Amino acid sequence: MTSIDVRDLTKEYGARRAVDHLTFTVRPGRVTGFLGPNGAGKSTTMRLVLGLDRPTSGTATVGGRAYAELPEPLRRVGALLDAGAAHGSRTARDHLRALAASNRIPPTRVDAVLEQTGLAEVARRRVGTYSLGMRQRLGIAVALLGDPEVILLDEPANGLDPEGIVWIRSLLRGLAADGRTVLVSSHLMNETAALADHLVILGRGRLLADTPVQEFIDARVQPEVRVRSSDAGALGDLLARHGHDATRHEDGAWTVRHTRAEDLGRLLSEAGVPVLELAAREGTLEQAYLDLTAAEAEFTAQPQEV
Amino acid sequence: MPFIPVLHAELIKIRTLRSLVGSLAAVVLVTAAFSALASASPDRNDPDPLFSAFFGVSFGQIAAIAFGATAVAAEFRGGALRLTLAATPDRPRWFAAKATAIALPALAVGLLTGAVTLLAGKAVLGAEGPSWAQGLRGAVGCGLQLTLMALFSAGLTAVLRSGVATLSILVPFLLIVSFVIGDMSSGIADFLPDRAGQVVLHSTWDGPLGPWSGLAVCALWTAAALLAGAWTVTRRDA
Incomplete structure (x- = not known):
């Protein structure tokens, strides 16, 4: 060893x-x-x-x-x-x-x-x-x-x-x-x-x-789920009703944070919202690293005035 | 860490660089060529049969200096020294191996140069040439002097960490300063490394140094340069 x-x-x-x-x-x-x-x-x-x-x-x-x-x-x-x-x-x-x-x-x-x-x-x-x-x-x-x-x-x-x-x-x-x-x-x-x-x-x-690499990413980056429906209105209502932190893109797809594809899929299926796309987006090392260095910059930044 | 494998590695490094092999070849060729030229038209006013035969050493030693400087300077480019010292962390031992790897081929080539130059000198000068006893002293002295100059230059290169810096100090010094001061021929100039080391190439001498004491003074210069080089290599971050 x-x-x-x-x-x-x-x-x-x-x-x-x-x-x-x-x-x-x-x-x-x-x-x-x-x-x-x-x-x-x-x-x-x-x-x-x-x-x-x-x-x-x-x-x-x-x-x-x-x-x-x-x-x-x-x-x-x-x-x-x-x-x-x-x-x-x-x-x-x-x-x-x-x-x-x-x-x-x-x-x-x-x-x-x-x-x-x-x-x-x-x-x-x-x-x-x-x-x-x-x-x-x-x-x-x-x-x-x-x-x-x-x-x-x-x-x-x-x-x-x-x-x-x-x-x-x-x-x-x-x-x-x-x-x-x-x-x-x-x-x-x-x-x-x-x-x-x-x-x-x-x-x-x-x-x-x-x-460890995976722990570092998991601790620093929240996973996201990308979801797209043929009924964009129903999807938006559903996400809003369940209080999801979601952003709508120009192509009609939504990025939903703080959730997993399994959970969101079940929810959509129960609500009968048609799904065109449902994809988990894992955090990358790059995101985790930038999060770390941003935190570090904040921590080390000196106050400009006394 | 034993010395022989490190020496072996350093000898491989010298053998596998064309510029180093080339500068060793130049030592023989330049010395013999300039000696033959000088012998063909000896100085009638101040005949020194031995120095007439070995006149070319003044020029051949520049090739010897280039050899010593290039061999060490190769370590100071592109992080080569880091690789070398990662393989051989014992720095004084590495530098000793490097100096030995420079000295061995320099001495062999130096003695060969001495022999060739002597034979050429005797052939050209005939009866005016040096005696065999004197000639043998000159040939051995030539080998030692060329080796010492190569090592002196190697030590200086380790101090300056650059072959270009070393050559731009030593070459003008040997070609110009030593010749100019040399003609004044007294006092301190006699103790400069090349002047002291070249007494052995003369039939007669009138300075304070004789053939062997002159080589000893040259060896002291060389030892000082090598110690300074070893100290620099040991002390500095690679």
Whole structure:
């Protein structure tokens, strides 16, 4: 069992506090989405976990040890930070060979991860000739090189084509299903909702939420039901009579809040109102996230006058 | 974390960059070419048979400096250093491996350069050339001096975190300042790294430094640059 433990982690660059007393745990066996706007401190936190930056205070450990104390760390932790890290004049294969040598990873793994990331055909081409998506795949190949139990990826979907995005989704879900610890940062809501089980959300370096994805959405967004009838008048009367919070659209359909499709369907059927369309609309991660950040903005807003 | 795998990785990195292989080839070619030119028209007023044969080292060392700077500078682009240090978190050990990976090929190429230059010099100069004993000292000294300059440049690049900055300091310095001050030939100038290191390439010398003490002074400069580089790499956020 290898978790990432961040405890009271703070990092200041001069007067700016990039990470502010952050505490959370990333557990194995699930994909944890690391969300927040640009500049929220996601990348800084990842660098602190990898021992690349020195924290101002607090600790970040992997499996209970500081990253720098891990012998041959690529065998325990794989990370993608910058897709531009590979030298443009070197081939992908040579790039991976050097990294493998440094951690005594068998050279067979180099070909295995090239195959796994779909780069086998272009492995002997110089990285400078690669598209952004291919470099991103190479960065993911580096992360997978040591067959690590812990995987950290900073914005892995950047530059990937739709096919690549589907690929990385199933790759990460597979890694989590193997029991590995997977932390994936993103500022893309739909992407994160599609692949994460759990969320850690940052805003201005502070922890805003640490919660399962579905719970987060359920707690923040009321489900809605969209309903349309051939007898718009009867439908409107019925909704009004039962005190539903409903809005009528131009096309004659209604959006009914604070109810479920099952309940509304029964009501319409009992009242004999003909139904053309009845659809539950689940809350999205995006709505939940915006609700959270709106609340956060209100909470942190300073009064303009004293 | 053992040293040998890290060194192995750094040697792979050097071998797989064409610009680095190219600058090593340039060390041999430039040194031998300029030496042969100088030997073909030796300075009649101030004949120093050994330096006539090894005159090209002044130019070849620029390729050696480019080699050292480029090898380290490659780590300071596009987040490469983060990847390197994620693989090797022990930073002093990594930097030691990097320096060794620069020193080994630089020394091999430097000694080859010394041998080629000596043979070419003796062939062109004939009877006016250096004796074999002197020539051997020059060839070994040439290899050591080129290695030290490559390492000096590598250390400085780690401090400045940029190969361009390093080369724009060192190249004008070696080409201009050292030549100009060199002609005044006294005092502090004798202790500059390239001047001190090149005493070994002369048949006779009148400064305070001899061939080996000169190389030792050059080695001190190099050690200082490498320590400053290691300190910078260790202290700073990657």
